Amino acid sequence: MLTEAGCRARRAQLWKSVPSAVEWLLIADPRHVLYLTNFWIHPNTFSSGERCWLLLEREGKATLLGDNFSLRSRAADPFIDDEVMVQWYDHQHSVINRDHALLKAAEQIADRLYGRNGVVEAEWLAVGAFELLGLDHEQHSVKREAKDLHKPGAVDLGTTLRALRRQKHPDEVAVLKECMRAGEAGMKRLREIVRPGISEFEIFCEVQKAATEAAGRPATIYGDFRAASALQPKVGGLPTNHKLENGEMFTLDYSVVLEGYRSDFTNCLTVGKPNAEQQRLFDLVSAAQRNGETVLKAGTRASAVFNAVNQPILEAGLADKFAHHAGHGIGLAHPEAPILVPQGDDVLVAGDVVTLEPGLYVEGIGGIRIEHNYLITETGYERLSQHEISLT
Known part of the structure; x- marks a missing residue:
């Protein structure tokens, strides 16, 4: 607290x-x-x-x-x-x-x-x-x-x-880190249960239980608990009773809220073994996230962070498949400044907590999004989220 x-x-x-x-x-x-x-x-x-x-x-x-x-x-x-x-x-x-x-x-x-x-x-x-x-x-x-x-x-x-x-104090960062640890527990539970036949709602219940138990107290859980397919590559929102099918890509983009503060991070798992095209999308968003990390520090313009994240996607000829911001601030609200967009006026300051969340949504393949959370410092960043990002 x-x-x-x-x-x-x-x-x-x-x-x-x-x-x-x-x-x-x-x-x-x-x-x-x-x-x-x-x-x-x-x-x-x-x-x-x-x-x-x-x-x-x-x-x-x-x-x-x-x-x-x-x-x-x-x-x-x-x-x-x-x-x-x-x-x-x-x-x-x-x-x-x-x-x-x-x-x-x-x-x-x-x-x-x-x-x-x-x-x-x-x-x-x-x-x-x-x-x-x-x-x-x-x-x-x-x-x-x-x-x-x-x-x-x-x-x-x-x-x-x-x-x-925007400039988080040490006690705020401490609460945010508790949110991260609880969120990581939910992500770990997701890996244990993803399989053909399980419903989005069943996953929600299991993730909620794991995250709340890790927090050790009541928490608010919200986010995207949805499966994307080759025919419907971009979906989001609350879980449905849809049962996962082999070849789909399940995105968990969710937040754990404790004392008003929140985490917000994402991973995408394939239902079954990923195919070559799904692996290609994953490699691209991973490269985009790594490239964004190279410019994260106080004084960097939000638009410059977006451009860094977008560069590998642009070079792959898929810029039109990256249809949202490259990240945003989090804390007592979601999203909050700074917003990492191409025409944004925000400039990163020490104490900002931001996300990097590149995504690609391609018909015929599916949709993928990944996300980490970072505390901005004068010289770089501290990554607050430690969940594993991979397709399986």
Whole structure:
């Protein structure tokens, strides 16, 4: 899980990123509340989908706002100084609109914010909160013109936080590595069970069990659990009841989510012995991934990484069969910046965690995609995922 030192360091970075005149910040995106405090509501609890808000004050105080069930559904102890809890349900009386309970919590801190310069995460904050706190909705609305963001004192808090999220702190990397180890266990289980006659859904269940057991706690599992064929080379999405047939290529491109962070890596196995054309596709995507690795380091443009990955595929005359990005950032979201695309403006920074995932989808042969995860450093990278990539 995230550490107190990491949460406090991220809050300090956030304060350095906003004008010195700003005295308070109201954070509403649940991912950002987690990022700054270690508070999150586990998706496997009955309060899944609910949220709390975070008030940060310049002098260092962090206060969580929410209803009694949301605050008590915490998956771990948050690193905060105070909480404002409104009773929503007491097992004796009918409940009110739960969003209104959250507004009532905000109402309790409104007086101490009046007259002070503050910024809210407008994209996630309800209009009712603007009215309650006496804020000028036009100045904080996400609909404001882009030029307004450059006015003195203007702060796009959501975008500021997303930019900070790119440079992962050690406690974030530690959680990501736990996600990787769990994901690797699922990949290992896939190798043990792939055979003609097993269904995509059966594979999903077995992979989910192996990954969750390796994590040692409830986890969220999602991704592509699909078999491609010569007639249908590009498929993706949740598993079906389709039973694997000899000669197909099964792609497992999936994520294990722990404490809001995730892995995202891929391998493709042939059902039965690979033929020469399937092996050729595998050799090409492997060369593409290796070539991409040669340019992974801080300061490299995302477009340059894409071009490096694409080069072996381009030389083989199959560029039109590589129909997606060469990789992307991961962390609290999927995908997130940087996106490795030919016309991207992103530049890699130390602390980015990115994927490299070349793929080829050729009618008459099948579809293949492979993927590893990397922590970007000033001089290169650390590969975080250690699963075996091969066709069998």
